[in-house]
Amino acid sequence: MLQNKISRQLLIINILLDNQDGISKNELVSFIEKKFELLNQNFKYLDLAFKRDLKELREDFGLDIPYSKKHKIYTLNDYTINDSRIELLLNSFKIFSSLVNSSGLPEYIIPEKRKSNGIENFSILTEAINKKSIIEFYYFKYDINVTETKTVKPFALKESKNRWYLIGFYENTQEFRTFGLDRINNVTLTVRTYKKSPSITEINDYFRDSFAMFTDEKTEFVKLGFDIRDGNYIKSYPIHTSQQINFIEKENRYEVTLNIKITLDFIMELLSRSWSIEVIEPLHLRKKLASIFQEALKRNK
Missing domain, CATH: 1.10.10.10 (Winged helix-like DNA-binding domain superfamily/Winged helix DNA-binding domain)
Incomplete structure (x- = not known):
């Protein structure tokens, strides 16, 4: 078997x-x-x-x-x-x-309670990719709060930040698109197929410098500073594959460098470390975070 x-x-x-x-x-x-x-x-x-x-x-x-x-x-x-x-x-x-010797899931195993992440669509999507079948599905767009019908050539499934995404092209284009599985419903395999798909190397290269699934920015050099607590967390769970981290002993802090695309998802990740983060380079990112912090301060006085 x-x-x-x-x-x-x-x-x-x-x-x-x-x-x-x-x-x-x-x-x-x-x-x-x-x-x-x-x-x-x-x-x-x-x-x-x-x-x-x-x-x-x-x-x-x-x-x-x-x-x-x-x-x-x-x-x-x-x-x-x-x-x-x-x-x-x-x-x-x-x-x-x-768990092989346990009867069912023991009570001492406590998984995180999460809403559906779209895994129920895995089987039909992998079938479509294997058969090179063009698919149709309903897709909910968070930014405009609307459900749209999509027709897509499916190429791969990619995990990012504990979410799964479908990667493909629209039927008559050659540009990568990503779709969160948690927003996909009513997947249908059409009778139409496609012949050629990009290699997994091409797909990985396309997302190489991205944080999460957004790719609409250029790659930049980023240098960040963190206190010892946040630095240790980031050392054990890197922000990005390009991460280099050094401990500055005389200052009792870490410096982290990255080659990455500065997207909204990346900025949100940095905000989650606002307790200690210092943006050293580039200046426009430092100004962006300072502006967000200032607006947050006004709202939360």
Whole structure:
């Protein structure tokens, strides 16, 4: 089963991450078989399936898992999670694995209470992307409080700030558009299809310097200052992939530099750190935040 194959491959990655010095094939196979026993699945990890899993991890995710004939161990050398697909699968799988012996969801697991984020549309949207089907749906626009009908060529699904977005083109254009899944309703696959879609590399490059999903600004160099508390939060959970952070010991504070597009979403992120933020560069961003703070002060006197 496909589910079992994915589970095996994620288990291999997990085990190798937990055994940085390497692990023998027998230990790997035994560990995975025992995991499937916990799921009440009678599974024998045959050599052919094991080799195929390693091959697919290398081809699909670019993970090379070398085998040392001298030490008779497998390793995952110099590994960092630089593929968000692997990270998404691993995080979900770790949660699932930790609950495998529980009956239902234990009361000590307390998920955040959130309204729908559009995940119910995942299945039909992934089907449309796989089939290259043009889709139609109703889309609610927050800025004008109106629902519109959209006709879109769907290319990818992207997560940003705990929300999921559909990326595509309008039917007769070649310009990227994004649609929040939480605002999409009544998705319909039409009988029309499209032939060519941009590569995932092109899509990632388009959003590379963006914060969240807005892309309508130029990339700029930004330097920010934070106190030690906010700086530690930002160090553990970076604002953006371009982030560089340095601790200024004599001033007991952090300096953060970014190469990023200064969009409304980015400004809102900075405002969430208003407790300690100082905008050092660029000047126009410093003036923008100062103006927002001044207006807020007037409203909240």
